[in-house]
Each structure stands twice: as structure tokens, then as C-alpha cells.
Amino acid sequence: MTTKDETPAVEVRGLRKTFGKVDAVKGIDFEVRPGEVFGFLGPNGAGKTTTISMLCTLARPTGGTARVAGHDVVRERDEVRRNIGLVFQDPTLDGYLSAEQNLRFHAELYGVPREVVGERIRQVMEMVALWDRKDAKVMTFSGGMKRRLEIARGLLHSPRVLFLDEPTVGLDPQTRSAIWGYINKLRHTEDITIFMTTHYMEEAEYCDRIAIIDHGEIVVIDSPEALKASIGKDRVQIQTGDDAGAITALQERFGIEAAVREGQVTFAVASGEEFVPRLFAELGVPIRSVSVSRPSLDDVFMNYTGSTIRDAEAENGAATWMRAMARR
Ligand SMILES: Nc1ncnc2c1ncn2[C@@H]1O[C@H](COP(=O)(O)OP(=O)(O)OP(=O)(O)O)[C@@H](O)[C@H]1O
Numbered sequence: 001m002t003t004k005d006e007t008p009a010v011e012v013r014g015l016r017k018t019f020g021k022v023d024a025v026k027g028i029d030f031e032v033r034p035g036e037v038f039g040f041l042g043p044n045g046a047g048k049t050t051t052i053s054m055l056c057t058l059a060r061p062t063g064g065t066a067r068v069a070g071h072d073v074v075r076e077r078d079e080v081r082r083n084i085g086l087v088f089q090d091p092t093l094d095g096y097l098s099a100e101q102n103l104r105f106h107a108e109l110y111g112v113p114r115e116v117v118g119e120r121i122r123q124v125m126e127m128v129a130l131w132d133r134k135d136a137k138v139m140t141f142s143g144g145m146k147r148r149l150e151i152a153r154g155l156l157h158s159p160r161v162l163f164l165d166e167p168t169v170g171l172d173p174q175t176r177s178a179i180w181g182y183i184n185k186l187r188h189t190e191d192i193t194i195f196m197t198t199h200y201m202e203e204a205e206y207c208d209r210i211a212i213i214d215h216g217e218i219v220v221i222d223s224p225e226a227l228k229a230s231i232g233k234d235r236v237q238i239q240t241g242d243d244a245g246a247i248t249a250l251q252e253r254f255g256i257e258a259a260v261r262e263g264q265v266t267f268a269v270a271s272g273e274e275f276v277p278r279l280f281a282e283l284g285v286p287i288r289s290v291s292v293s294r295p296s297l298d299d300v301f302m303n304y305t306g307s308t309i310r311d312a313e314a315e316n317g318a319a320t321w322m323r324a325m326a327r328r
Helices: 047-056 077-083 097-108 114-127 144-155 173-189 223-229 243-254 272-281 299-307 309-327
Strands: 012-019 022-032 035-040 063-068 085-086 160-163 193-198 210-216 217-222 233-241 259-261 264-269 287-293
Touching: 012 047, 022 063, 022 217, 035 047, 047 063, 047 160, 063 264, 077 085, 085 114, 085 144, 097 114, 097 272, 114 144, 114 173, 144 160, 144 173, 160 223, 173 193, 210 223, 210 299, 217 299, 223 299, 233 243, 233 272, 243 259, 243 264, 243 299, 272 287, 299 309
Parallel strands: 035 193, 035 210, 085 160, 160 193
Antiparallel strands: 012 022, 012 063, 210 217, 233 264, 233 287, 259 264
């Protein structure tokens, strides 16, 4: 029998952070299991970076506790730091050094034993497909290459938990999907837990579990599949010759609220495919086409927070701007 360490990789109880009058994180609780890819999904300003900063010992909690790799982030800061790797939004690579020199510098900081450092550098650089560029100065790298190098650097000292704050923000879709390729590969090659933040729905899909965070609070935590299933309804979109008539008929005959979205009459219904034959038989308005789709994480976010992630970002952006103006 193998004895697997089941200490949670991250354990958070009542964690809070306030900045003056701003309650950035309002007392959150969650656990991340060893080996999980766990995502924090929320709009800009939701409190994701503040949470990750506390977990990485870069910001001191106002209240509550957090343990990472079994160590308290306030009382055992050094142990936490030894056990984590960080990839943050702002790059901290030295552009004048080569890719390999950047990693050597980091290896010294973290006390990676000399006899293994060369091999380990090669291993992590191969993982992100940068080994053939090891001698190039980092200032010649594209944004995507820099992010890949940062991931390699974050892994160099074989951390137990890798923290990624918006790992693909600002990158083009192709590079984003390449970065995800590397992250997925990691789960097989390294014995590691990954904690990441994102405001991209499609990225949250790659996580084993996600916590949806809004206004400093966790609204719900589960696997993307379970969250989508929890909505319990499919999205049906129809094209008709008479949208207004179709909306009225849906209300009168089926008691369904529908609206025009993206140019099509759209509504939610349990077991969409089974509903379609009834729709054709009973709507009384000609239907040109119909599509049924499973709920997306967009629908999940909307269901649990009452707004779309984009609307929430616009609202948070306005609030941040107003606070900044008030401080002037
Ligand atoms: N140093 C600070 N001083 C004052 N307010 C802050 C500070 N850092 C964050 N905040 C505020 O705390 C709230 C949460 O911010 P945070 O950066 O954690 O959000 P986020 O979800 O990570 O968003 P983003 O993706 O934009 O970083 C916001 O209202 C923000 O304005």
C-alpha cells in the first residue's frame, strides 16, 4: 500500500484582507487537495490577486488563517516560501541575462544543490520548449516565451505548490493554448499542486475544481462539470420568422421566459433535446433553425452571481476608478 500525503496543499479558514475601507477578501474558506489543478475564477477586482498574495506570503492577512503545504503563511513564512513556486502577472526576469543565467540565479537563491542544478535547468527548459534558446538574452524573447520561462523558473526548485496569477493574461490565443499544454504536462511529470487565478472562462474549464469569487467572497466551489450540471438547464436558441410572437408563445404555452440574444430567441429549459419536438408541435410560430447547448461556465457565473463576468468587470472597473478619483 502506498502512503500518500493527504495534507491539503492549501487550507484556508476565514481569510480576510482589508485595504483601508476596501474589503478585498471577506473571510473565505477552501481547501486544495494535493495534485489538484485548482482555479480561482472571477472578474477583475474580485480579490484573486489579494488571495494569492496572502497564500504566497507576499501580503499579510487581516484575519483568518492559511496553510500552504502544511505551513502557516504568517508564522512559517520561510517554510511556505521554500515549498512554493510563483508565476505572477508582472515579469521579474532579468532581460540582460540569458534564459539559462536567469534560472541559475534563481537556483542559487533557492539553494538547489549544485550537483543537480544543470540537469534540472535542462529538464524544466525542455518542458516549456525553450532549451534551444537557453543562451539567448531574455530581452529578445516574446511575451509568451517570457511567460514560459517564468513557469520553468517557478518549477526549478521542485515546489509542492505552483501559484500562477493569470498565467496567460495578455497573450495571444495560440500562445495561451501552448501555455495550457505545458501546465497539463506538468500534472504528469511533476508531483505538484497548481493554484491559479483567471478571469477567462475557457481556461477555468481545464481546472479540476474552481472557486468562483466575486466581490471578495467565494460564491461556489466545484468541478466545472458539476457546476454546469448544477444549473440543470440547457440553453435553446431558435431562429423564427416572428421573434416577438415566439417569445409570447413560449410564455403563454410553456411558461418560459425568453429573450433575443445574439439575434436569436434564447431560453433555458431542462432536457433541451427532449423539449425540441414539443416546441415544433406546439409553438405555433414557424421555426427556421434550433440549437441546444449545455450550460457553459458563463451561464454558471451568471446563475451564481446574477451578472455576466464582463458586466461584473465593467462594474468593478468603474468602482476602482471612482475610488482612485476620491483619493486624489
Ligand atoms: N494595495 C491595495 N490598496 C488598496 N486597494 C487594493 C490594493 N490591492 C487591491 N485592492 C483592492 O482590492 C480589491 C481586490 O483586488 P484584487 O487585485 O485582489 O482583484 P483581482 O480579482 O485579482 O483582480 P485583477 O485580476 O484585476 O488583479 C479591488 O477592489 C482592489 O481595488
